[in-house]
Amino acid sequence: MTKTSGERVDSRRWWALTVVLAATFMALLDSFIVNVAIPSIQADLRASASDIQFILAGYTLAYAVLLITGSRLGDMFGRKRLFLTGMLGFVVASALCGAAPSSLYLILFRVLQGITAAAMMPQVLAMIQVSFPEHEKAKAIGLYGATIGIATVSGQLLGGYLISQNLFSLGWRSVFLVNVPIGVAALLAGIPLLQESRNPSAKRLDLVGAIILTASLLALAFPLVQGREAGWPAWSFILLACFPAGLTLFIIYERKMLENGKSPLLSPSLFRDRSFSLGISLILVFYAIASALFFTLAVMLQQGFGYSALTSGLTYLPLGIGFFLASLASPKLVSRFGPAVLLVGAIITAGGIGYTLEIVHHHGGHLVWMALWPSLFVIGIGQGTCAAPLIGTILSKVRQVNIGAASGVLTTATQLSTALGVCFVGIFFYRALDISALPDAHARYAHAFTISLEFVLILSVIYALLLIFLLKAGQQRHPEKAVSASGQRG
Numbered sequence: 001m002t003k004t005s006g007e008r009v010d011s012r013r014w015w016a017l018t019v020v021l022a023a024t025f026m027a028l029l030d031s032f033i034v035n036v037a038i039p040s041i042q043a044d045l046r047a048s049a050s051d052i053q054f055i056l057a058g059y060t061l062a063y064a065v066l067l068i069t070g071s072r073l074g075d076m077f078g079r080k081r082l083f084l085t086g087m088l089g090f091v092v093a094s095a096l097c098g099a100a101p102s103s104l105y106l107i108l109f110r111v112l113q114g115i116t117a118a119a120m121m122p123q124v125l126a127m128i129q130v131s132f133p134e135h136e137k138a139k140a141i142g143l144y145g146a147t148i149g150i151a152t153v154s155g156q157l158l159g160g161y162l163i164s165q166n167l168f169s170l171g172w173r174s175v176f177l178v179n180v181p182i183g184v185a186a187l188l189a190g191i192p193l194l195q196e197s198r199n200p201s202a203k204r205l206d207l208v209g210a211i212i213l214t215a216s217l218l219a220l221a222f223p224l225v226q227g228r229e230a231g232w233p234a235w236s237f238i239l240l241a242c243f244p245a246g247l248t249l250f251i252i253y254e255r256k257m258l259e260n261g262k263s264p265l266l267s268p269s270l271f272r273d274r275s276f277s278l279g280i281s282l283i284l285v286f287y288a289i290a291s292a293l294f295f296t297l298a299v300m301l302q303q304g305f306g307y308s309a310l311t312s313g314l315t316y317l318p319l320g321i322g323f324f325l326a327s328l329a330s331p332k333l334v335s336r337f338g339p340a341v342l343l344v345g346a347i348i349t350a351g352g353i354g355y356t357l358e359i360v361h362h363h364g365g366h367l368v369w370m371a372l373w374p375s376l377f378v379i380g381i382g383q384g385t386c387a388a389p390l391i392g393t394i395l396s397k398v399r400q401v402n403i404g405a406a407s408g409v410l411t412t413a414t415q416l417s418t419a420l421g422v423c424f425v426g427i428f429f430y431r432a433l434d435i436s437a438l439p440d441a442h443a444r445y446a447h448a449f450t451i452s453l454e455f456v457l458i459l460s461v462i463y464a465l466l467l468i469f470l471l472k473a474g475q476q477r478h479p480e481k482a483v484s485a486s487g488q489r490g
Helices: 013-029 033-045 049-077 079-098 103-120 122-131 134-165 171-177 179-193 207-226 234-259 274-304 309-315 317-337 340-366 369-396 400-435 441-477 485-489
Strands: none
Touching: 013 079, 013 103, 013 122, 013 134, 013 179, 033 049, 033 103, 033 134, 033 171, 049 079, 049 103, 049 122, 049 207, 049 400, 079 103, 079 122, 079 171, 079 179, 103 122, 122 134, 122 369, 122 400, 134 171, 134 274, 134 309, 134 317, 134 369, 171 179, 207 234, 207 400, 274 309, 274 340, 274 369, 274 400, 274 441, 309 317, 309 369, 317 340, 317 369, 340 369, 340 441, 369 400, 400 441
């Protein structure tokens, strides 16, 4: 791993962190904020149900399947260069989305947004890892985790505010145009503040490997995103069956590349570490919990109880506050008490989900949105306690030469887990809604939400068990440092 400016610590690294966190905020915000604008887009552009699906999915699919390739390009050409290029493209794509004259153009520009986000986002964690000394990484990743929490909650809240206020008579277009001033400011600040870094062993792009992996991820992501809305037709199962075949082909090809002395897209050695493989499994389950909860809660509040997008967004506010506060506190807690803090966070999360289940079960169709605030705050505390230390713990076990690829894999897992969570919880939620004999719509949606929460609670238990295995794997590798490793390496 090399930095073009040398190995000394950058005195402006905290200002540089602000720039990359602004990019993180924008990219994650765009995964959620558009949901609120769908009715306005449908009315203004006369978009069909199919158009709306692709407006939502186009960004997620392009983003998810190209993240690993984006991380490799950052290793090759420089992370600062790829980050700023992606940022510029994201700003332009956001402006084009805001000016889209038809649903077809909006779909194309959303895909462009996803492509540019895939160039920008994998560089963030890699730049944090190479820019900060060991004792500061935990704090930096804690701020990264806090940004994730703010962006996730802000999507509903900010989107609802912009639509309800109709600023400058822009309507739905404001949810895209809000990225432009943030992106321009971050881009101008990033040019002098960010330091360049790259992986000297990444000489050229493994184009064949990139194509195989992208096709494999698309075979998984596309049916997960579109399958339920399409009624799970035969093509969705065919594509899902193609994923393991494509992944196997990719692994065989990458090993051949390594045997021939060439540079693979992903080094097989990255997955030989049991801790890293377990860590990716944890990321998949952790973010599936969050996406499943957010999706079903939003559907219950807006479709079942008829709350506005802004009110629905306000419901999430305590969760975001709890997540933000816990993300800031978690580095110090891990430094003092060790990685067992992650397990405490998992238990708090499960407790918060159980608390929410009890509240909804008690109130049923008479549920008031503010009644959920205490339990959602508890969930936010639990998830915020886990998020940043989990990322730091996983990356701390990765060799510096693989840090770019590891960041790409981790970010890809985050995106895929979001689709997985919505996909599986949707099966339980809508099945419960369809078979419910309750006469009141409010009660039917509340019942379906409780069924979904039971599924989410099971996921939380699985997450806690995987976490125990990860902590044991760390102790086996570094028995004398098991308690302090996560706090020191962040």
